[in-house]
Amino acid sequence: MNDNLRILKPLFRGFPIIILVMVLAVLSAKKYLSYVTPMYESTAKLKLADTEEGVPSANLFKDLDVFATANKIATEIEVLKSSKLMEKTIAELPFDKEIxxxxxxxxxxxxxxxxxxxEGTFQTEKALDKRYGLNVISKKEYQxxxxxxxxxxxxxxxxxxxIEGGTLLVSLNEPYIQSKNDAKIIDSYEIEFxxxxxxxxxxxxxxxxxxxxxxxxxIRINLKSNVPEKAALFVNKLAEMYIKDYIESKFKAANTTVDFLKEEINSSNKKLSASENNIQNFRDKKNIVNIRQETETDLRKISQLKIEQTNIKMNLEAIKELNKYIASGKKNYLDLAPNFEAFTDLLSTEMVKNMKKLQxxxxxxxxxxTPEDEKVKIIDAKLKDLIDYQVESIKNTEKNLQIKYNGLSxxxxxxxxAFVGLPEKEKELTILNREFSLYETNYNFLNSKRIDAEIARSAKIAFxxxxxxxxxxQTPVSPIRSIxxxxxxxxxxxxxxxxIYLVHFGKAKVNDEFTIEKNSTIPIALSTPFIKQNENIKENFLKEAIQMELKGMLQEQSILVISSYDQAKDHLFHSKNLVEGFINQGRKVLVIDATGQLEGGFDAQDYLNFSNPxxxxxxQSVFQNEIQQKMENYELCVLHNQSIKEDKLALLFMSLATQNLIVLDSRKTAEKTIIKMELLKDEFKLPNVWFVLNRAGYNPNVLVEIKKIWNKYTKKSSC
Structure with a gap:
């Protein structure tokens, strides 16, 4: 806790400086804000068409906006940032000149x-991007x-x-001047194209x-500008130009597509007509109506003919067998029993019945x-006629069947x-039909796309x-005043x-007891606080005299040497007041002054001055003998030493001391002095060295310090 307070002491001491610097910083910031050019921001939001959702996803609007695609937001952002679109935008705005x-x-x-x-016209770009001055002298003239x-x-x-590289036309803005009664015309201006x-x-x-x-x-479009109207104008115009450019691009694409499709359709139509003529010529040349139907008809016809041929062949074979059988037994015809399965007409059947009846x-x-009888002969004649007719009939039937068979064959x-060369014809016709189908499909596709493109060209809308x-x-985004x-x-x-801390650590003063204890093994005998009122000095040093006695520092006829490192006046306060404190205790004290600063402050018989060169x-022995001779009638000797830094007799007197008190001022003595005294003590074997911290715990306000410096300065000036 004490350590934390110790760290914060420089902060408490410099608190007025902190307040002063903060006030100056705030005033400077306000002054800066009164002169800095504020920046304003305007934002426009642009919704992109989404073909998957919303109105554009309807079938009707899909047809109207056939060139719309599922937008990639990053792509559209790059389109908005493109120099082409930006140039189109600024061409619509009066941003090319600034006043x-x-x-x-x-x-x-x-x-x-x-x-x-x-207004300006320029023959060369060298005249652009330059700040020209313009001083209005009157309502008629300017420089x-x-x-x-x-x-x-x-x-x-x-x-x-x-002017160099162009011509300018400067005029008064009459509408503005008339609208503003207090318009300031005569002034200095700068212009830039x-x-x-x-x-x-x-x-x-x-x-x-x-x-x-x-x-x-x-998409959110933001623009910062020192002129709020510019920011709003630009982002709105950029969004408008994006939509307009989309419609124009779509129209151009659709128009180009329509023209292209018309050319392709004409070409495809010619090819399709040529393909149709090729098919017709091929069909005429090959006498083809419908290959499939004709083939099926021919196949059915051949099949039927072959069935008939088979039947006739079977009948023909049967007739041939019958004819052979009859020919082999012609003489005994009535004894034959032929198979008339292949000869089954009604006439033959009737004749066989008649022959059997006659028989x-x-x-x-x-x-x-008897066989010679006329009646028997008549019957034989009838039988012979029938047999001859039957035999001849069988022969004729065989001939007829043979003719039919040959005809069918x-x-x-x-x-x-008809099937000779059929695969080749089918192949050629298939090729021609395939070619026709390709041209027809292409023709239909192109016509469909032409209709879509014409719809897109006619519908000049964008989603x-x-x-x-x-x-x-109305409110600037930068600088933000409050921030x-x-x-x-x-x-x-x-x-x-x-x-404050840089100065504090840069000065590196003793400050407090902790600093002494951190840098040295020499103990602290006394810590003298800052005494504001003189009446408290006596009480304080009596208390310190008692503390020294209790610590065993005051023996009979002890020599107490009081020193400081930088200047003798740094320990003068302690030398004088400690002597008075010892005297107030009733002690008989010999005062030895090595600087002459105590001269006249004590009785002459108790005062010894060693300041003479x-x-x-x-x-050392001479001083020791002289002091011992003087000490015979005194209880205590206090020696007000020279500064150790001068090093004339200071170290010699310290070597004679029973107790050495080295005064360190918390506000004046440098921290490195502690280490130097530690080294001197070890080097010269100085006896019983003690530190005395003057103004212990004193942490004066900076304003107090400034006041002291001011008072000191005014006193010197008055002198």
């Missing part, structure tokens, strides 16, 4: 509230100054002024285009008549000729829209604290 009112401390841009107007020029060019309002490159650079420096959220198709009748007649062979237009900002003042106060506070030649 400033020139003051003694700051220059303010006039935008929309300038009492003068300027024009080139950059860094001392001498101006006299000119008249409303008349062209030729900006090149596109510089204007883009100025805008890009303060332009910020970011998405509201990575998953939300909304039965003959058998009946032979029972009565010829028909089948002829029908099968991008400005959902929040930018307003003219600047607070930061200035904080910086002033920390800066002053830093300086003759004593510089005395040795």
């Amino acid at each position: 400033y009112r020139k003051g003694d401390i700051r220059t303010v841009e006039l935008f929309g509230n300038s009492p003068i107007t300027i 024009f100054f080139y950059p860094d020029a001392k001498k101006g060019i006299q000119a008249i309002f409303g008349k062209p002024l030729k 900006l090149s596109t490159q510089k204007l883009l650079g100025k805008i890009n420096k303060d332009l910020d285009i970011v998405p509201v959220d990575k998953d939300v198709p909304v 039965a009748d003959k058998k009946d007649l032979l029972l009565t008549y 010829n028909d089948i062979a002829e029908s099968e000729k 991008h829209k400005i959902i929040t237009p930018a307003d003219v900002s 600047i003042i607070v930061v200035a106060a904080i910086l002033g506070m920390f800066g002053s604290i830093l300086i 003759k004593y510089l030649s005395y040795t």
